[in-house]
Amino acid sequence: MNGSLQVQFGIASDTGRRPRNEDYAGVCLASPGRRVRQGIVAALADGVGGAKGGRIAAELAVRTFIDGYYAQPEPLGVQRAAARVIEAVNRWIVAQGRADPALENMASTFAGLILRHRNAHVLHVGDSRVYRLSDGQLARLTEDHTLNRPDYAHVLYRGLGIEEAVRLDYGVHPLRLHDRFLLCSDGVHGTLTDVALRSLLMRRDTPEAAARLIVDTALDAGSSDNASAVVVDVVGLPAIEHTELESAAANLPILAPPAAGEELDGFRLDAPLSDGRYSRLFRATNLEDGRSVVIKFPQPEVAADKTFRLAFVREAWVAARVRSPWVGEVIELPPGRQTRLYTVMPYYEGETLEQRLRRKPSLALAEGVEIAVTLARALSALHRAGIIHRDIKPDNVILGRGGRLTLIDLGVARLPQLEEFPTADVPGTPSYMAPELFAGSAGDERSDQFALAVTIHRALSGGGYPYGEVEPFSRPRFGKPVPLARGRGDVPAWFDQILARALSPAPADRFGDVIEFAQELENALAHGRPEIVRRRPLYERNPVLVWQCVSAALLCAMLALLARG
Structure with a gap:
């Protein structure tokens, strides 16, 4: 040892x-x-x-x-x-x-x-x-x-x-x-x-x-x-030091993404997988061993160089510290092989949860709960290491064969004792961000829980958002989430109640951690918990009447005191 x-x-x-x-x-x-x-x-x-x-x-x-x-x-x-x-x-x-x-x-x-x-x-x-x-x-x-x-x-x-x-x-x-x-x-x-x-x-x-x-x-x-x-x-294995990663990232240039068919550092770029605002992903072949991999290239001039380098460091740092069957890996390259900034990951056979939502039939309730439970386990592995994902969404969840699920894209994760992103590049996808993130919070376990709940809501609603879709730079309002039961008849009231707690605008009202959230869903599904209809208090139904009654009682008390005097 x-x-x-x-x-x-x-x-x-x-x-x-x-x-x-x-x-x-x-x-x-x-x-x-x-x-x-x-x-x-x-x-x-x-x-x-x-x-x-x-x-x-x-x-x-x-x-x-x-x-x-x-x-x-x-x-x-x-x-x-x-x-x-x-x-x-x-x-x-x-x-x-x-x-x-x-x-x-x-x-x-x-x-x-x-x-x-x-x-x-x-x-x-x-x-x-x-x-x-x-x-x-x-x-x-x-x-x-x-x-x-x-x-x-x-x-x-x-x-x-x-x-x-x-x-x-x-x-x-x-x-x-x-x-x-x-x-x-x-x-x-x-x-x-x-x-x-x-x-x-x-x-x-x-x-x-x-x-x-x-x-x-x-x-x-x-x-x-x-x-x-x-x-x-x-x-x-010893954990890789972030200073080593920062040094490696600082020496790698950020260049325009290459095209399919090109060879780079012993990899052949076979086909593009996605072309987003911040990155371009390719399926590639490692020519040294013939294995399929995924390579993610940053899109230059979209964000500051510092932001891309921090993302590179974060993904490599997390991969060195977290070993979970549900969390995606990053492949560490031998010294001297890499000539520009990019990240190499294993190629996971399957489709993203977002792709699954776009085809029929829709996910069954039991299937949605299974995804929620597995995602919660992946998040729990990160949280135990002090890592906050901060970008949970269907695009970052790969559904593989045999029920395998992999959570990917840790480039915007919040890590203990590591430098934060520049203010202009605060990470997150607006429609999945908890209210406290819009107020300037850096994110914690309960904001990840909120994003997980939004993801499950989307998965079971056929693509809908509990608080509506949020555009970048907008300031959403968080009232009451749209119940799933409104759009599908097989969702019991207890499911909406559990989901609503994880979606609460107040972090303190959510579950203690993602495992508690997942266990509540799993246990309720296993035992077929009956619907619980909570009678709304009078204050929620008619607050004006409540205050009128309070005012009347105070007036009567005051008149009684005056009469005694």
């Missing part, structure tokens, strides 16, 4: 048909005695079997690398610190291989993985490999340094001890929660295909069980070499 970076790991190594095991692997979770901020290290080395001292070279490479890396100054950075240690290890192996006949030509491969903050740093020389399983996709993060000829595919041309100056491959990849990494020797990948490895890793056994299964499967499949595997699961 490194701060809030948490991993689980497992190691398995077997001699197989060889007389001795010349593989060596190790994992170090930075302990209090070490520099915790330097990360978590996993390494695997495979001693060259055709030379003397292969096992010694492999063990020396792993042990010395781990100890040497933590001994480097932290400001040096991962790449420079790792390279410095590997160069020293390589010089020692080369020198010993020349000086000691018992270790003549000793050599080894090396594959290292350093998990630090929110990145995975991969170091590699030789033909041991590093893989990453992320979102069901297996990617090989290393390239073998072997001769590209069928009869010599096992012959290394780069490795520790092979060259006086080692040429170390280095790569950095953003971490995602539940990523699974595999480090393995050629005794594993030389027998098992990438398809087979993915299948074994996808079983999601414990890392220890997964490593043992991979090694045993390789040996059962006929591997004639030592077989070793290290499996590392990422089970906790």
Whole structure:
């Protein structure tokens, strides 16, 4: 455990048909005695079997690398610190291989993985490999340094001890929660295909069980070499710092949105999804892995640059802190890949709630309540993290297959301790904004509850608004919401009463939180609560008569006092 970076790991190594095991692997979770901020290290080395001292070279490479890396100054950075240690290890192996006949030509491969903050740093020389399983996709993060000829595919041309100056491959990849990494020797990948490895890793056994299964499967499949595997699961990530995001956003230019068919930063823009006042969305293909994504580009000259950069920071910040099956994600790109300001999100199959409202048949009451409950859960996940969405509306709700619902567009969210938008660009969609927002409030959990209630009202009324549609810059009046029962006969009075409470112009009169609101709807629907007709008090029915009666009573009391005097 490194701060809030948490991993689980497992190691398995077997001699197989060889007389001795010349593989060596190790994992170090930075302990209090070490520099915790330097990360978590996993390494695997495979001693060259055709030379003397292969096992010694492999063990020396792993042990010395781990100890040497933590001994480097932290400001040096991962790449420079790792390279410095590997160069020293390589010089020692080369020198010993020349000086000691018992270790003549000793050599080894090396594959290292350093998990630090929110990145995975991969170091590699030789033909041991590093893989990453992320979102069901297996990617090989290393390239073998072997001769590209069928009869010599096992012959290394780069490795520790092979060259006086080692040429170390280095790569950095953003971490995602539940990523699974595999480090393995050629005794594993030389027998098992990438398809087979993915299948074994996808079983999601414990890392220890997964490593043992991979090694045993390789040996059962006929591997004639030592077989070793290290499996590392990422089970906790540190929250990204907003200062990092602000720095990244400040260095990215805001340009006019591109057109469909263009390629940008390794993405192909396939088709536009929407073209709004503030942003243009494209469905795109990530050319690195073939997955479909959505890219959102800001529309320049509509709002201040500062506003767009704040929106970029907010979406990335929320994605790093909130993990919920109902809240949309943001894909973090590797450093240096992004050349302009935009946001990349997964592509969610389905349609927006707004699109659903435009087609027949209309939503049934039970379907509307289910949407309300799921949306409330998504909002609750945000609220627990101190995040206020501030733009709940049908356009920002995606209805997927199998009843999946995803709440998207967190660019205008209110975040704790982060800078607010300029006054001229106060966020929100007028028809969904609670009365207090028009009065200058920044928004809170109960204003999100109000927007949720407006969204549900629209969903079940066929597109109508409880207080009428509000135009930008207008000052709406909040009297009594239009009851749903007026437009459809299957809506009981109790539903309108619950909805009316969430739609109350006074925040204090709404539910304590969105979960209470959702539970009230769910429980009432499940138990078929009967209609409750509340008799309106005389003051609501005839306030003038009430005051006339009060005045008459006061007059009578005054006359009685005068008569006594």
